[in-house]
Amino acid sequence: MVTTRATVARAPNGRRCDATREKRRAHVAVRARRGKGFLDVLRGDADEDGAKGEGGASAKTRATSSSERCPCGGGSEALTYGSCCKRFHDGDAYPEDPVTLMRSRFSAYAKGKGLYVLETTHPDNPLLKEGSKTKEGKVVSTLAADVEATCKKVRFYDLDIVRDVAGKKKGDEREHLVGFKYKCRVVAQKGFNELPEETHAELSTFRTVDGVWKFVDGIQGST
Template structure:
């Protein structure tokens, strides 16, 4: 967590007032988009080759914590990066998590989520 209020952190990215400077920052903002229920931001930051035409979020699933496990490249001067994370949620079925290794690419100065592989 950045420790910043939503409007000073991910809210600025979600509104379009700022853009992610690193792959990890984009990953954090995408997690926040799941947490606040913003599928439009998720689709907008998904690479056109791999993104779905539409995205519906589980309304009963509440995302509450993101742990970044590792990052590879994905800095302000890189064109690609990898972020391994575990995201935690609660739903009517109970608590759970998603552990994923995600790939990001930067095109025309904009970081985009490319794809991810779920981990056991």
């Protein structure tokens, strides 16, 4: 999933935010372009103030039991979290294919497992290498900060895999495309109402590194 920097409006120290600015920051940017994963869900145009925003999974979602259905849907068998993605998040196993990796990353965002998202990101991911930048090229945030923010303030659910296609092969490296749709909602902040549910689509690229699959980037609004 694409990495999105949260830009939800906030009023620190009780300072009042004007309605236009609040709406602009809270809006979920959905553009058919190259992105970095689920973080793009919350990212509007990069700006220095927005880099401090939120974006990810609520505390209530992260606290769900291992016996409940996995956030990724649990596949055709509707497996519980404990029988599905938890073993990947705990480091007891690693996904053997791109679709499973994609599902486990989706669940990681839903469960607040930011470190897992970082560990399964390809070294060539633009945001991992260079961070979030303004239009002028100024670095305003890192992938780690964006993932942490997203995991705190966005709920992800209703994942649907719609495409699974082998891509190019370069030497020992293999590439794979996974298209999917999902729903998300920016959770309420103090002083603000919870935002409406959003439906998104993404076509993600995965590539092998030393024989294991990693997320490279994604195109928002495309499957």
